[in-house]
C-alpha cells in the first residue's frame with residue numbers, strides 16, 4: 280500500500296523503513312506536519328500515517344477524503360488530535376498503536392520525579408561551573424511519601440508498581456479501578472481527596488472533553504502546600520496559567536512536564552536560534568523548580584520498534600481487508616465518554 284507518512288524525523292524513517300520492507304508497503308516520508316495546508320502532499324495516497332502533533336480536524340479530513348485517503352494510521356496511542364466523528368462520517372478507518380511501551384513513559388515519569396526532587400538538573404549545571412555548594416538542593420525521601428496517580432491504565436499501573444518499590448503510599452483516581460493497582464495496595468479516592476493528600480500527583484489519563492484542564496485553579500487550591508505535579512500524558516490536562524499561579528504562590532513546589540498545551544508550535548524542533556513567542560511557556564521555564572522535556576517520554580528504542588511494527592501491521596490488516604484489533608471505533612469512544 281502507498282502510505283504518506285507525515286511529521287517524520289530521521290529516527291522515524293529508520294524504524295518505519297525496516298518494517299515497511301518486511302511488510303512490503305511503499306512509504307513516502309514528509310518532514311512537515313499534516314495540517315489543512317499540507318494535505319495536498321497526500322493526494323492519491325490511500326493511507327496517511329501521522330503523529331501526535333498533526334492536526335486531523337474536520338477540514339483536514341474532508342480534504343484527505345476528497346483526495347482518496349481511506350486509512351489514517353496513527354503512530355500514537357492517543358487520538359485526541361483526530362476528529363473521530365468526521366472520520367466516521369467520511370468512512371475513514373482510524374488505527375493506532377495502543378501500547379508501544381508503557382514502561383518507557385512510566386520510567387520517564389520517574390526520571391522527572393527524581394530529578395525535580397533531588398534537583399539533578401541544577402546540580403549538573405553547578406558542578407560544571409565549579410560550584411560545589413549543595414545549598415538549595417535539598418530533597419525529600421520518596422520512601423513513605425504519597426503518590427496520587429490520575430488514570431491507572433497501562434502507564435499509571437506501571438508507575439504505581441515502580442513507586443511501590445520506593446516505599447510510597449499509593450492513591451488513585453480512575454473511572455474504572457485497576458485490579459493490579461488494588462493488589463499493590465492503591466487506595467482509590469475522588470480527585471479532591473487525591474489532590475489534598477498527595478505529595479506527588481502524576482497524570483496518566485487521556486485528554487478528553489471531560490479531562491480538559493483537570494488541573495484547574497480549584498484543583499491547585501485543593502493540593503498540599505508544595506506538592507509535586509507531573510504530566511507525561513497530554514498538555515491540555517493542565518490549565519497552564521493555573522499552574523503558573525500555583526508555582527508563584529508555592530502551592531506547587533515542583534512541576535515536571537513532558538507535554539504542554541501549546542506544544543505543537545515548539546516541541547520536536549530545534550528552535551535554539553529563534554525568539555520564542557510563547558510568553559506563557561517562557562514564564563514556565565523561568566522557575567527553578569520546573570523541568571520540561573519535549574514529549575520524549577515514549578522515546579526508547581523499544582517503543583520506536585513497537586510503534587513501527589504495529590503501524591505496519593495495522594496498515595497490512597487494512598490492506599488485506601482484515602478487522603484490525605487496533606481500530607479506533609467511535610462508538611467505543613462515545614461509550615467511554617458517557618460513563619465519565
Ligand code: NAD
Pocket residue numbers: 356357377378381384429430431432433434435452453454455483484485486487489490511512513537538574575576577578619
Ligand atoms: P490507558 O488507556 O491504558 O489508560 C488510561 C486510563 O485513564 C484508563 O484506565 C481510563 O479509565 C482512565 N481515564 C479515562 N478518562 C479519565 C478521566 N477523566 N479521569 C481519570 N481517569 C480517566 O492509556 P495509557 O497507555 O496508560 O496512556 C495514558 C496516556 O498517556 C495516553 O492517553 C496518552 O495521552 C499519554 N501518553 C503519553 C506519551 C508521551 O510520550 N508523553 C506516550 C504515550 C501515551
